[in-house]
Structure formats: C-alpha cells, structure tokens
Amino acid sequence: MTLSKIWVYAEATDGNVSNTTLELLTKARELASTVEAVFGGDGASVAATLGEYGATTVHATGDLGGVLQGVPVAAAIAAAVAGGAAPDAILFGTSYDGRDVAGRLSVALDRTVITNNVDLEEDGGALVCTEPVFGGATLVRTKFTGGGPNIVLVRPKSFAAEPAGGAPATVEALAVPDTGAAGAARVTNRFVEERSGPSLDDAAIVVSGGRGLGESDKFQMVEDLAKLLGAAPGASRAIVDAGWVPYSYQVGQTGKVVKPTVYIAAGISGATQHMVGMKGSKNIIAVNKDAEAPIFGVADLGIIGDVHKVLPKLIEALKARG
Amino acid sequence: MPISAKNDPMNIVVCAKQIPDPAEPGALDPQTKTLKRDGKLILDESDMYGVEMALQLAEAAGGGEVTLVSMAPDNKVDGLRSGLAMGAAKAVLVSDPALAGTDALGTAKVLAAAIGKVEGAQLVLTATESSDGYTGTVPEQVAAILGMPSITFAKSIEVRDGTVYVKRQTDAGYDEVECPLPCVVSVTAGVVEPRYPSFKGIMAAKSKPLDQLTLADAGIDAGSVGWAGGGQEIVGIEEAPAREAGEIFEDDGSGVDKIVAYLENLKIV
Structure with a gap:
C-alpha cells in the first residue's frame, strides 16, 4: 500500500536544485504513486531536474521578487489545499526556507509538523516518521493521527538521491494570495562568503x-x-x-x-x-x-x-x- | 523626510524557553513519552542571545521594555529569573497541567497568546531553535498566529525608523533583509555576547513582575493543545543501532602513526 500523492517543497539556487530536494523526491517515489513538487520561483528553471527525479508536475509561484519564501509559499499551498488539491503529505528539507514554509503552513492548515526526521515509512495509509534524539542514541517513531496533509521536515542526507529518468515536470501556476503586512520581509542584497577547498556537502x-x-x-x-x-x-x-x-x-x-x-x-x-x-x-x-x-x-x-x-x-x- | 536622531522607545518581547540543564543526561519518560523535565529548569542558552539583543536594541532605541514570555510545566520560573537578572523588565509565564505533550504548534499558540498580553510589542525575538527540542518551527508559527511578518536566522539586527534590518544566514553566506515593524525575528547563537547578570541584577530580578497564567487566563482552549491537540502519536522508542566500538588509544607519541596507518588502510594516503 502506498500514499496516493506527495508534494515535495523544492529549493534551488540559480536554477540548481538542492541535493536535499532530490533526496526527498527519491524517497517520495517509494512512498506514493504520484510525486509532485512545489516551488517558490520560476518553475521552468527547475522543471527538467525535478522531472528527472520523479516529479510529474511542479506547482510554481513564479518569481517572488525577493520576498522571503515562508509567507507567500505557505499561503499559496494552503489556498491550493483549500481548493481541493490536497496531497497526503508535504515533505520539506530542514533548511532555512524549508522550516519557514513548513511552520507557516502548519498554522494556516492547523496541522502539526513532525520535525528532524531521518526516515519515513508508510503504515496502513499513514506516514510514520523517525526522529533521532539525544544525539542519535535513541530513535523516536511518530505517526500522524490527524487529517492530511501531513507536514514533514526531513534532515538533509537522510536518503540517497537517485534519478528516475523522468521527463521534465509540467509547470503549473500556483497562485499566491494577498498576504498583506505578513509578507513584507524582503531580501535587498545577497552575499556569498568565499571558502576554499571542497564544500562540506560533497567532500569525501x-x-x-x-x-x-x-x-x-x-x-x-x-x-x-x-x-x-x-x-x-x-x-x-x-x-x-x-x-x-x-x-x-x-x-x-x-x-x-x-x-x-x-x-x-x-x-x-x-x-x-x-x-x-x-x-x-x-x-x-x-x-x-x-x-x-x-x-x-x-x-x-x-x-x-x-x-x-x-x-x-x-x-x-x-x-x-x- | 525628517531624520530622527533617535528611534522611538520600543517594547520588545523575547520568547524564552526554560529547559533541563543540558549538562545532565536527558531521558524520555517511558509512560508519557515526553522529555523528563522534573528537575530544575534553566534559561536555554540559545535564548540568552535574544535577551541580550533585545536589551541592546531597546537601549539603542532610547528606551522601551523588554518582556520575556515562556511556557513551562509546574510554574517553573528559575530560567525566567535569569533573564530578568540580565535586565529584562518583566515576564509572562503560561503553565498548565493540560499543556503536557504539547507540540510546536500548540507551543506557538500559547506563546502568541502571551505575547498578545504585552502592551505595544513592536519586535518579538526568539532563538532559531531550542537546545532540547530543536524543532525550529516555533518562531515562524508564532509570527503566523500573530499575523506578523518574520525574518529567521538573523546574525545581526538593526532598527531604524520603524524598519528592522537583518543579515539573514544562508547556505552560501547571508542575505540582507528588511521589514517594517512589528516583526518576529529569530536570532542565531553568537549574534551578540550575552552579559552575565550582576549581583544587583540578580537581587532586582527577585522583585520584578512575573505574571503566571493558566490556559484559561491566556484564553486558549485546552483541546487545541496538549496530547489532544497534537495530531501525532509516538508509536516507538528504540535505541539506535550502536556504532561498532572503535579503538581508543592514549597518545604515547605514536598517535600520529596510528592515524596515518588508518588513512593508509582506507587508501586515503
């Protein structure tokens, strides 16, 4: 038995989709018969990669004009869910923006978020999450008991990322409702700190x-x-x-x-x-x-x-x- | 546009978690499946940065009160007294037996209600995550419930003419982010150097106002928090598979050889 539909919150920098996104898409393929992505940006820039890793559709807001992701993306997902598009679960990587969107969404939907997970499994149509505590010495398994969609935050590198060889994802517009003053935090400049040698993400x-x-x-x-x-x-x-x-x-x-x-x-x-x-x-x-x-x-x-x-x-x- | 030499006095709220001393080994209660929190609770180190930042921002603004808000079992106040000793003016604590088992969303509902009791709060500061639960979603959830904008992972904060300017941590470096007040900002550890309370501060803290509220006082329906409000159930607690025990040597001068041999064996060198 599998879930019928999972959405994965996709993150990208300059069109390069994050490893964590690809890891989540790979795992989602195992858990659900349909895997789709949600993206706070221009969907066309990421559709090929997301499709290759198994997303058939990317629901994209279009350019957010520097507004931080949390408010507009959560509002857009909540509106889509209210409109009947609800997936069984929405997976987020534990990242700066991932936590923002998941937190905002949990309030909009009045649903709990299960955080810091390193494994996911499906049990009788419900999602069961595994979280390490006490530095990883103890594993706690938690099951969602309320209605969907289940909101899940997953730690990076919990799963291997494996391409599925899929065609580019179909880009569908995800409308962002008016968020008023709550959506007022805006990025005005970006700074990259130089560091030498291989990156922590990739180094052997x-x-x-x-x-x-x-x-x-x-x-x-x-x-x-x-x-x-x-x-x-x-x-x-x-x-x-x-x-x-x-x-x-x-x-x-x-x-x-x-x-x-x-x-x-x-x-x-x-x-x-x-x-x-x-x-x-x-x-x-x-x-x-x-x-x-x-x-x-x-x-x-x-x-x-x-x-x-x-x-x-x-x-x-x-x-x-x- | 007039340029004011000073900002207007600004009231600031800091969300302050009281946690078991991290130096003591943590444990889960096998009956309730919650973190054991029956001993003394201290102010989470992560929150000391928020308290310090709030004190500095209030001072820079030319005045304003710093208020601590917290949720804790059994009306525990030791951690809050530490924050008051640092210089916060007052504190609001929500404590209620019905809060046992409350998840991050329920916690945010309680904190947001407590913040609502604070007159004229322009800025709400939090840590990015607590040191014991580390869900990291509460700041954003509090902001969402209050209908406020938010900036997470601040490594510096300035307030000028009703706008907050933040350097927000990113994977690659940082973003400059700005937002009109009121706003919720989560601060990273290390953003400022928290002061040590003075003896005078510690004495003064004992008589500073500390409001203790029940859920009913805070105006929260007990059914929306605690185990009932969670929408999740712990179905298993197990020991993680242990790593195979390694070889540990006292360095007698040959430690380096052992490391080199280990790396050679892996064909790294």
Missing part, C-alpha cells in the same frame, strides 16, 4: 575543529590538514559562536549534516548538537585530550591526546609523504 573527507583548539589562530592547523587531505574544513558550533570561523563551516544540528568517508574531529568533545551532524560518517577519527569526551563513543579511531601536539605532527608526517 572532512576535518573539523572545536573548542579544544584553544584559540582562533589554531584553526589554521585544521585548514592546513584539510588542504593536505583534499578535505573540507568544518567546525563545531562552539567555535562558530565564538566567531573563529563563519557559520558556513558549522557541522551539526544547526549547520551542515555531513556523511563523508572520513571525518576527523580535532578538539571536539562531541556535544549532541555536533554529533547529529556527523554521526553518519563512514569512518570517524577523533583527537581529544579528555578521555571521557562523548566523541570517543562514536570514533572508530580515537587518540586521547593534545591536538596541539598531534595535529602538527600529523601535518608534518603527511607533508613528508609528499
């Missing part, structure tokens, strides 16, 4: 630093090691909050979820916040001077030692190998 190796580095200058060791390994540098929330590195480096619950082949945690104790963002890595190497640090609970190789001694020696050893 990630080297992250935390508070155990002691001071912001020492993050250079993480950058150096990452460069030698062709890895992406990352960081724990503690040092992002402290202003050592930009937020774009952050791995964790807030920040990026990464699943590289190798994750090296340097001076990171392993707060819940951080662990949920990296626990899915294939191999985890941790260096920390505190033997009781929770990070050692997930490490495949753990070195109880001082990062200020281990990292420079490791960098030297790798350099010597050329």
Whole structure:
C-alpha cells in the first residue's frame, strides 16, 4: 500500500536544485504513486531536474521578487489545499526556507509538523516518521493521527538521491494570495562568503575543529590538514559562536549534516548538537585530550591526546609523504 | 523626510524557553513519552542571545521594555529569573497541567497568546531553535498566529525608523533583509555576547513582575493543545543501532602513526 500523492517543497539556487530536494523526491517515489513538487520561483528553471527525479508536475509561484519564501509559499499551498488539491503529505528539507514554509503552513492548515526526521515509512495509509534524539542514541517513531496533509521536515542526507529518468515536470501556476503586512520581509542584497577547498556537502573527507583548539589562530592547523587531505574544513558550533570561523563551516544540528568517508574531529568533545551532524560518517577519527569526551563513543579511531601536539605532527608526517 | 536622531522607545518581547540543564543526561519518560523535565529548569542558552539583543536594541532605541514570555510545566520560573537578572523588565509565564505533550504548534499558540498580553510589542525575538527540542518551527508559527511578518536566522539586527534590518544566514553566506515593524525575528547563537547578570541584577530580578497564567487566563482552549491537540502519536522508542566500538588509544607519541596507518588502510594516503 502506498500514499496516493506527495508534494515535495523544492529549493534551488540559480536554477540548481538542492541535493536535499532530490533526496526527498527519491524517497517520495517509494512512498506514493504520484510525486509532485512545489516551488517558490520560476518553475521552468527547475522543471527538467525535478522531472528527472520523479516529479510529474511542479506547482510554481513564479518569481517572488525577493520576498522571503515562508509567507507567500505557505499561503499559496494552503489556498491550493483549500481548493481541493490536497496531497497526503508535504515533505520539506530542514533548511532555512524549508522550516519557514513548513511552520507557516502548519498554522494556516492547523496541522502539526513532525520535525528532524531521518526516515519515513508508510503504515496502513499513514506516514510514520523517525526522529533521532539525544544525539542519535535513541530513535523516536511518530505517526500522524490527524487529517492530511501531513507536514514533514526531513534532515538533509537522510536518503540517497537517485534519478528516475523522468521527463521534465509540467509547470503549473500556483497562485499566491494577498498576504498583506505578513509578507513584507524582503531580501535587498545577497552575499556569498568565499571558502576554499571542497564544500562540506560533497567532500569525501572532512576535518573539523572545536573548542579544544584553544584559540582562533589554531584553526589554521585544521585548514592546513584539510588542504593536505583534499578535505573540507568544518567546525563545531562552539567555535562558530565564538566567531573563529563563519557559520558556513558549522557541522551539526544547526549547520551542515555531513556523511563523508572520513571525518576527523580535532578538539571536539562531541556535544549532541555536533554529533547529529556527523554521526553518519563512514569512518570517524577523533583527537581529544579528555578521555571521557562523548566523541570517543562514536570514533572508530580515537587518540586521547593534545591536538596541539598531534595535529602538527600529523601535518608534518603527511607533508613528508609528499 | 525628517531624520530622527533617535528611534522611538520600543517594547520588545523575547520568547524564552526554560529547559533541563543540558549538562545532565536527558531521558524520555517511558509512560508519557515526553522529555523528563522534573528537575530544575534553566534559561536555554540559545535564548540568552535574544535577551541580550533585545536589551541592546531597546537601549539603542532610547528606551522601551523588554518582556520575556515562556511556557513551562509546574510554574517553573528559575530560567525566567535569569533573564530578568540580565535586565529584562518583566515576564509572562503560561503553565498548565493540560499543556503536557504539547507540540510546536500548540507551543506557538500559547506563546502568541502571551505575547498578545504585552502592551505595544513592536519586535518579538526568539532563538532559531531550542537546545532540547530543536524543532525550529516555533518562531515562524508564532509570527503566523500573530499575523506578523518574520525574518529567521538573523546574525545581526538593526532598527531604524520603524524598519528592522537583518543579515539573514544562508547556505552560501547571508542575505540582507528588511521589514517594517512589528516583526518576529529569530536570532542565531553568537549574534551578540550575552552579559552575565550582576549581583544587583540578580537581587532586582527577585522583585520584578512575573505574571503566571493558566490556559484559561491566556484564553486558549485546552483541546487545541496538549496530547489532544497534537495530531501525532509516538508509536516507538528504540535505541539506535550502536556504532561498532572503535579503538581508543592514549597518545604515547605514536598517535600520529596510528592515524596515518588508518588513512593508509582506507587508501586515503
């Protein structure tokens, strides 16, 4: 038994559809006989990719003129649902805009949102969501009991993205009702922070630093090691909050979820916040001077030692190998 | 257009969650399937940034009151006292046995009702998510219920002439976003450095006004919150499959060799 229809909230930057969107489309194909996308922008720019991953239709608002997605997209979906177009479920990635739209929509429809999910299954025509708590040590499965559509937020990298080879999705206009003062928040400028090396999303190796580095200058060791390994540098929330590195480096619950082949945690104790963002890595190497640090609970190789001694020696050893 | 040297005094509300101390291991109550919250509750660290930002914005505006709003079991107020000690003027707490099991949407309904009790609130600040529940949807839900615009993930906030200017975190960097007041803004951790309460502040906090409301006082139907209002049911709680135990070594100088050997084995080097 499957659900009959799922909508996936699609996100894209300059026409490039986000990985999370493609992951959700892939999973949705398994759960429902019809998969469609909702997009707060120009549908033609994303129809080919969305179709390739299984969306037959993209309901698109057209250009929003810089208005933040939450208010207009949620209002448009709510109006479509009221007009009889309701899918069984609407899937959102846990992203800045995904959470905004899902939150607004839950109020408009007076429906709960089940958040932070890493797995979805269908049981007797209802959607069951799996959410990890306590840093992933415990899994909680929650079933929707109210009427649809079910609103679901899913964490990035929960599913593999696999193309289905579908034709471009048909673009259908999704009308945005007048949202009055609520829709007044508008983007006036966009800034891109430059960062070197591969992105955290795609890197096969990630080297992250935390508070155990002691001071912001020492993050250079993480950058150096990452460069030698062709890895992406990352960081724990503690040092992002402290202003050592930009937020774009952050791995964790807030920040990026990464699943590289190798994750090296340097001076990171392993707060819940951080662990949920990296626990899915294939191999985890941790260096920390505190033997009781929770990070050692997930490490495949753990070195109880001082990062200020281990990292420079490791960098030297790798350099010597050329 | 006249240029005012100062903004008008601005009343600001901060949503403040009181949570179990994150240093203590969390647990789910197997009976009620909710997070155990029977011990002392502290002000969520994530909310200290909002409190600090509110105090700074009120000061920059040339005055105005900062009010904390919260929902917590058993009329717990310790966390709110911390925020009052930082400098907030007063607090509103909604506490009611019927709130057990309330989801994010129900929480937003309660907070929005409490915010509605605050005279002339121009700006509502929240964290981006709580440190214990981290649904991250409450700020947007509160804004939607109040019919206000919202800007989430602020890494800086300025208010000039009735408009809020925010740098909003994005995947690639940040967006500059502006919006006329009133508005709900969620602030990221690290946006400002929260002050430590002074001894004087701690003493003063004990006598600051703290309104305690029941659901009925807040004007909320008990059926729309709690387990009944949720529209979801927990059907399973299980241990996640544990990672196979790794090899942990005390560094005796050979730690680097072990890392290199591990990477060699994976053909990384």
